Amino acid sequence: MKRRSILALAASALATAASAQTVPPPFPSKPLRLVVGFPPGGAADVLTRIMAQALGKQLGQQVVVDNKPGADGIIAATDVQRSPPDGHTLLMGTNTTMVAVPSLRPNPPFDPFRDFTPLSSAGNFSVFLLVPASLPAHSVKELLELLDANPGKYNSASSNSAAELAMIQLVGKRKVVNARYKGDAPALTDLVGGHIHMIFTTGTTAPGFVKDGRARALMVLQSERSPLLPNVPTAKELGLGNLTILPWAGFFGPPNLPPAIRDRLSTELQKALEQPEVKSQLAQQGFDGYGMTSPQFAQFFRRQYDGFNQVVKENNVKFD
Numbered sequence: 001m002k003r004r005s006i007l008a009l010a011a012s013a014l015a016t017a018a019s020a021q022t023v024p025p026p027f028p029s030k031p032l033r034l035v036v037g038f039p040p041g042g043a044a045d046v047l048t049r050i051m052a053q054a055l056g057k058q059l060g061q062q063v064v065v066d067n068k069p070g071a072d073g074i075i076a077a078t079d080v081q082r083s084p085p086d087g088h089t090l091l092m093g094t095n096t097t098m099v100a101v102p103s104l105r106p107n108p109p110f111d112p113f114r115d116f117t118p119l120s121s122a123g124n125f126s127v128f129l130l131v132p133a134s135l136p137a138h139s140v141k142e143l144l145e146l147l148d149a150n151p152g153k154y155n156s157a158s159s160n161s162a163a164e165l166a167m168i169q170l171v172g173k174r175k176v177v178n179a180r181y182k183g184d185a186p187a188l189t190d191l192v193g194g195h196i197h198m199i200f201t202t203g204t205t206a207p208g209f210v211k212d213g214r215a216r217a218l219m220v221l222q223s224e225r226s227p228l229l230p231n232v233p234t235a236k237e238l239g240l241g242n243l244t245i246l247p248w249a250g251f252f253g254p255p256n257l258p259p260a261i262r263d264r265l266s267t268e269l270q271k272a273l274e275q276p277e278v279k280s281q282l283a284q285q286g287f288d289g290y291g292m293t294s295p296q297f298a299q300f301f302r303r304q305y306d307g308f309n310q311v312v313k314e315n316n317v318k319f320d
Contacts, residue, residue: 027087027261031062035080036092037073039183042159043125043202043285047249048092050281051122054272069182072161073097074109081115083254087261091116091252098252098301099308100161104317112305117257118298120269122249126203126286127166127221128232132191133213135198140170140218140238143198147174154197155179157187163200165308166221166245168317191215202247203228203286221246228286244311248304250297266294 034052038044048065056063068076077097083089093116102108110116129140137143147154152175158164159181167178179196181187184205190196192214200221207228209215217232221243225234235243251269253262270291272278282289292300311317 027264028059028061030088031064032056032059032087033066033089034063034092035066035068035076035089037068037070037076037094037097038159039069039185040067041185042183043204043287044092044094044249046204046285047122047282047287050278050285051092051251051269051272054275054278055268058268058272072101074101077101077116078109080252080254081110085117085254085256085258087253087257087265089254090119090265092122092249093252094160094162094249095247095304095308096160096162098250099305100165103305103309103312104161113302115255117253117255117262118294118301119251119253119262119266120273120294121290121292121297121300122251122269122273123282123287123289124222125247125249126206126226126228126288127163127200127247128203128206128210128217128226128229129170129198129219129221130188130191130201130206130209130215130217131198132194132196133216134194135216137218138216140240143218144171144174147171147176151175152177157181157191157196157199159184159187160247162245162247165311165317166200166243167198168315169243169245169311170240188215206286222288226286227283244307250292250301262294266291266297 034048036044036048052063052065068079073096077091080089080091098112102112131137137146155177156167157179164178184201187196187199188205188209191199203226206217210217210229217229219235219238220226220232221235223236273289273291279289
């Protein structure tokens with residue numbers, strides 16, 4: 001009996017040890033890293049910093065913003081894709097990185113559905129069409145007439161594929177060469193310097209250039225006028241319903257993120273987006289913030305991806 005008791009106790013101890021090894025560590029157990037694929041000062045960076053501070057308070061851990069600009073956000077995305085699935089490394093992804101890159105590149109660097117875990121939406125950017133104050137066009141109609149009368153004379157700028165596709169939708173078959181920039185800030189510097197003639201840019205950067213007279217806003221892509229520049233008409237008001245590209249942002253984790261951590265992060269992100277001070281800060285940047293559950297965001301993401309590809313196909317768009 002003694003021998004049986006000893007064996008039973010040993011088996012019980014082994015089972016307890018094995019069970020303890022399978023218990024996941026508490027989350028979060030260290031500071032989080034929130035990676036963004038655009039440089040400091042732009043709309044994506046400002047949004048990320050607002051959310052990092054709010055999420056840090058929600059989780060009781062510091063959330064550090066890690067800027068990894070370049071290649072339409074590929075550098076940032078692949079960093080997160082290859083990170084351990086422990087919830088401590090997250091991506092602030094935009095439709096440029098998560099939709100345009102995998103759908104437009106001949107050899108996509110990642111599969112946006114297989115290689116990431118959708119957590120929550122962040123919301124939509126306000127997007128304005130800006131021209132330099134020196135350009136003799138005070139409306140979209142006048143701008144298009146100017147392009148028609150001077151084929152090849154004027155150019156555009158963009159810092160992401162979504163803005164570039166929106167410009168392609170606007171100008172149609174008119175000959176306009178687009179210059180790509182790493183961020184809107186340097187592009188706008190060239191715009192007010194007269195080197196660039198039009199750009200779709202966000203509510204983070206547009207109002208300052210318009211209010212001090214260096215640039216002119218001709219329209220906003222949102223369905224309603226923006227309180228940042230209330231006198232600027234919407235594309236719909238101008239009869240430009242074909243402009244369907246609206247930049248959005250959301251949060252993603254690496255692949256194979258455990259469901260418990262995924263759901264915790266999704267819940268905390270949604271709570272952060274509902275905080276009045278966060279809503280106010282985002283609104284000041286022309287950003288319409290709202291959260292979604294992980295399944296809701298996954299469905300939204302798929303619809304955005306499919307819709308983007310349809311626009312590309314219908315317009316026979318090809319990017320270099």
